[in-house]
Amino acid sequence: WLPSAGAGAAPDPLPSWVAGASKSAIVQFVTTVTDAGSDGFVPPAERIATFDNDGTLWSEQPLYFQGYFALQQIRDMAPDHPEWKEREPYRSVLANDLPALLAHGKAGLMEVLLTAHSGMTADEFVASVARWREKARHPGTGKPFTQMVYQPMLELLDYLRDNDFKVYIVSGGGVDFMRVFAEEVYGVPPEQVVGSTLDATLEMRDGIPTIVKAPKLVLIDDKAGKPVGIYRHIGRRPILAGGNSDGDLQMLEYTTVQRSGADTTPRLGLIVHHTDAEREYAYDRDSHMGRLDKALDVAPERGWLVVDMKRDWKRVYPGEQ
């Protein structure tokens, strides 16, 4: 008897989140902004949420995943560039000598990135990312890189969309790189991906108007560049922003800092803190990838939610028990 007991309860929208303060804060925020009777109600059109990608939606150790793509891309381009065998920083890439590459500093890395991401058509670039995605495996886990996304965050994106949020990725990573898989992997369509951006030109090739990627940055979507990217692409302030490093500090401040006494809209800043050396990685203040230092210091005074991966997540990657 009592066959209908519990039948009225909605299924848990965040099953991979441990019941606790972090999960409660998220559910409380979404409940408030979607409750038409609440003082904190936000109309659907203004429910903009922006998430960093590397270290927030997928892993970023021991190297940003786009870095692996760039190295592969250089190797694939090498047959057309015999001079690279003698020329740095390409020689180091082709010799698989990562320490030697890193010794060339930011300028060397930037040259590799620009070369790997320009000089081809937009369609050719998409094809090269798709090929890499198909074949490449993470050196630590052996998984395809796009399986190293965080199951709890996928649930959060779905939960927000189910509550009429428009979910954006706002990442230091390359916009054209992420757009190849963001819709399939995250449910985020290309037009809702903002990232570091190379210029492009339009050329008529064999009668077909063709976009060609140029080796010139028009947006570095990191640190202060994130609010600038949000302003350029979205044109309104998010009510929720999630990140994992000091590169997200300005985006979280731009999203959450009250602008005046009249600015009473509820706002949520969220930081994914990598605390789980066993299931993923543990790093913060001293990491070369995703350094989290200043943002961790100011989180309490800013009222940001610091998600403790080890404590708050039942599983990290999809398919785990």
Add this chain to the structure above:
Amino acid sequence: WLPSAGAGAAPDPLPSWVAGASKSAIVQFVTTVTDAGSDGFVPPAERIATFDNDGTLWSEQPLYFQGYFALQQIRDMAPDHPEWKEREPYRSVLANDLPALLAHGKAGLMEVLLTAHSGMTADEFVASVARWREKARHPGTGKPFTQMVYQPMLELLDYLRDNDFKVYIVSGGGVDFMRVFAEEVYGVPPEQVVGSTLDATLEMRDGIPTIVKAPKLVLIDDKAGKPVGIYRHIGRRPILAGGNSDGDLQMLEYTTVQRSGADTTPRLGLIVHHTDAEREYAYDRDSHMGRLDKALDVAPERGWLVVDMKRDWKRVYPGEQ
């Protein structure tokens, strides 16, 4: 008797369009791409439509409406710039001497535009556009500028959205200018407005992260810049593009030119041809604003729909009989 006769007929979604070839072509296109049983079916996520603004969604004579805003902005800023009384091109603006201003050529106009659109915070800029919109009147019609939008095009935008299109504005006009009213006037939210773009910086002012507009163009969203803007902001090719001038030629080509034999998606290019000197304006090949020459020549071979304003539209502006 027969009280239900005709009750099953859907109301006409385009009541301000004259029954004829143009209206039929639009309805036929939308019917095809939304019919799941048709070979030309397009999934909703790919139903991207992009429209030029000046001369396509609202009037642009005798001067682009944003030009009137810029002139007013310079007059409003003048008290803080006493030196402008003696300095061109500002002296001409303050003297209301349009011929003298135009004599300074593109460089002079660009200086006026950059000055009018930068140096203030994003919020201050929004307020100045909103003030202008409230007070300014068109010199010919006496109407507020945002009432000089085309009723048939408003119906077309609604019709497309009702059929799960995502409608964008892709205009040579300034993105920050259009975003102030695009949602209210066109139903197009800020994140779906692409336009010519000035750089911006993030500054902490009195503890508040503040976007400040900079006098440096990062996108001229005209001609070849339109497909580049679409690529940057949307990241996929539209299936419908509408414009009215040679500034839209590349956007229409990018949208409609078949890329390969496998590219069988139905695509629609649409040109608003200003043929109605009585109700609006009549101009094309010789106009300083919205010159339509090359695009008119290639329209037949490209299969673009040339909308004849006089013949195809029952009314031009909202509220007309």
